[in-house]
Amino acid sequence: MAGNFLAAVGASVLNLCAEVGGILMLLFRVLICLLPPRFDLDETWRNLHKMGVRSVPIIVLTAFFTGGIMVIQAAVFVKKFGATSLVGWGAGYAVFREIGPMLLGLMFSGRVGSNNTAELGTMVVTEQIDGLRALSIDPVRYLIVPRVLSMIVMLFLLTILGDVVAIVGAALFGTVLADVSLASFWVSFSQNVHVADVTHGLIKAAVFGFIVALTSCHFGITVKGGAVGVGRAVNNAVVAAALGIVLSDYLLTYALP
Amino acid sequence: MIHCDGLSLQLTHRPVLSDVTWHIEAGSVWGIIGPPASGKSVLAKTLCGLFTPRQGRLTVDGVDLPGLPEPDRVKVRRKMGMLFQNNALFDFLRVRENVSFPLARQNPEMPHHELVARAQERLRAVGLSGSEEKWPSELSGGMKKRVGIARATICNAPVLIYDEPTAGLDPVTTSKIYDLLTDLRRKHASTVIAISSDIPALRRFVDHILFLHEGRIRYCGPESGLEACQDPVVYQFVRGQTEGPL
Numbered sequence: 001m002a003g004n005f006l007a008a009v010g011a012s013v014l015n016l017c018a019e020v021g022g023i024l025m026l027l028f029r030v031l032i033c034l035l036p037p038r039f040d041l042d043e044t045w046r047n048l049h050k051m052g053v054r055s056v057p058i059i060v061l062t063a064f065f066t067g068g069i070m071v072i073q074a075a076v077f078v079k080k081f082g083a084t085s086l087v088g089w090g091a092g093y094a095v096f097r098e099i100g101p102m103l104l105g106l107m108f109s110g111r112v113g114s115n116n117t118a119e120l121g122t123m124v125v126t127e128q129i130d131g132l133r134a135l136s137i138d139p140v141r142y143l144i145v146p147r148v149l150s151m152i153v154m155l156f157l158l159t160i161l162g163d164v165v166a167i168v169g170a171a172l173f174g175t176v177l178a179d180v181s182l183a184s185f186w187v188s189f190s191q192n193v194h195v196a197d198v199t200h201g202l203i204k205a206a207v208f209g210f211i212v213a214l215t216s217c218h219f220g221i222t223v224k225g226g227a228v229g230v231g232r233a234v235n236n237a238v239v240a241a242a243l244g245i246v247l248s249d250y251l252l253t254y255a256l257p
Numbered sequence: 258m259i260h261c262d263g264l265s266l267q268l269t270h271r272p273v274l275s276d277v278t279w280h281i282e283a284g285s286v287w288g289i290i291g292p293p294a295s296g297k298s299v300l301a302k303t304l305c306g307l308f309t310p311r312q313g314r315l316t317v318d319g320v321d322l323p324g325l326p327e328p329d330r331v332k333v334r335r336k337m338g339m340l341f342q343n344n345a346l347f348d349f350l351r352v353r354e355n356v357s358f359p360l361a362r363q364n365p366e367m368p369h370h371e372l373v374a375r376a377q378e379r380l381r382a383v384g385l386s387g388s389e390e391k392w393p394s395e396l397s398g399g400m401k402k403r404v405g406i407a408r409a410t411i412c413n414a415p416v417l418i419y420d421e422p423t424a425g426l427d428p429v430t431t432s433k434i435y436d437l438l439t440d441l442r443r444k445h446a447s448t449v450i451a452i453s454s455d456i457p458a459l460r461r462f463v464d465h466i467l468f469l470h471e472g473r474i475r476y477c478g479p480e481s482g483l484e485a486c487q488d489p490v491v492y493q494f495v496r497g498q499t500e501g502p503l
């Protein structure tokens with residue numbers, strides 16, 4: 001009984017180490033392709049479009065309501081203590097530093113990362129990766145590097161867009177629900193929110209994009225066992241990306257100014 | 258042309274090929290047959306360097322393939338065109354782009370109109386004119402197979418490997434495909450290796466047979482000698498009997 005339990009724990013730990021090792025190996029291979037940068041531009045362009053442009057609606061929607069919800073939550077206390085001069089600052093600080101990158105990162109992982117894992121996994125299962133290798137095309141250079149670059153760039157840009165939309169959402173909800181005029185929201189926002197708050201969040205966004213990219217590509221190209229394997233890989237990729245985002249958020253919050 | 262000496266290969270800690278010794282002369286036409294999961298596809302992929310054997314030697318035109326690092330395998334792979342069992346059509350490319358893809362990769366300077374013309378010519382040869390702008394997901398199984406053949410043959414590589422070129426096709430289309438493959442072979446004097454479970458059709462096409470069972474060679478010789486082979490597995494398989502070791 002205890003032996004079984006120990007064996008199960010041991011197997012999970014070994015499994016975890018194998019996956020982390022695989023992700024680090026992939027990172028190494030991606031870096032090799034980037035020094036000096038040699039990768040497929042067409043493929044990069046295609047991915048930028050697919051991952052970025054098509055994610056705009058969902059990101060805008062999420063960001064708008066996130067900004068709004070924060071003000072709704074705060075509205076009770078703002079009214080009670082008459083702290084209207086803090087709403088703009090509170091919304092900006094929280095959105096830029098934490099909620100924006102984190103929530104959009106998770107959203108991005110769910111929409112783009114999982115799609116990416118499924119796509120690469122299907123390519124493995126249908127021998128497309130073998131087909132590329134048979135033509136002496138390095139799948140990492142041709143498929144993975146463009147995806148990693150696209151995800152970093154796009155999550156970064158989408159976070160900028162999301163930040164703006166979230167602040168607009170917060171300001172609108174503030175006017176309607178917390179009786180905070182647009183002018184006082186703006187004064188509080190512009191006087192207390194600093195460039196450092198924005199860069200803090202954007203650095204996080206780029207790191208989260210990198211994490212989503214590496215995990216989703218790793219689980220995609222290591223798929224084993226047909227369609228069932230693809231499903232399992234998507235599941236693992238989303239869990240791993242979420243864990244990676246939360247952990248690195250914790251570390252970055254300490255490390256960044 | 259291709260020489261395997263005592264090749265052994267393991268995948269996920271299980272032996273898949275054991276002690277395969279096989280010599281393919283330039284210009285010969287080989288058929289690989291055998292029960293499911295006997296290692297036919299793995300052997301074909303090993304020949305173009307997609308799997309690295311654990312033991313034994315594999316040389317292509319005198320070059321030791323497993324000894325080459327992945328980037329240097331280009332030179333050897335350029336000599337080969339391969340049709341995969343699942344066709345391996347790139348689903349992010351249209352049919353025409355799929356077919357011209359190997360050509361475009363090997364000849365980066367080739368002008369676009371020439372790529373298009375070559376792809377169209379090849380698609381016409383497999384009876385698929387008019388499907389150039391379709392996506393692979395819009396094709397039937399047999400059409401995908403034929404696009405795969407068009408892609409495998411577009412570079413006129415000296416060695417052609419077809420993994421199940423006629424699986425799931427009707428007898429008429431099967432005959433047409435084999436006629437096409439024969440034509441191509443005559444025109445370019447290529448060496449051909451074909452894997453198929455449609456034994457009668459395959460035997461009309463090839464002049465040598467390799468029989469694999471559980472990763473081991475059970476028969477390796479002229480097509481005409483298969484009938485006389487007394488190995489019980491080969492005997493049963495070729496005659497399609499239900500009684501026997503299989």
Ligand SMILES: Nc1ncnc2c1ncn2[C@@H]1O[C@H](COP(=O)(O)OP(=O)(O)OP(=O)(O)O)[C@@H](O)[C@H]1O
Nearest residue numbers: 268269273291292293294295296297298299300342
């Ligand atoms: N990438 C792989 N990883 C691990 N095992 C594999 C892999 N590819 C094939 N195998 C195993 O190798 C064995 C031989 O497979 P292979 O695909 O060569 O069979 P086959 O003779 O082509 O069969 P079929 O006629 O069904 O196509 C099988 O047991 C299979 O499970």
Ligand SMILES: [Mg+2]
Nearest residue numbers: 297298299342
């Ligand atoms: Mg097979």
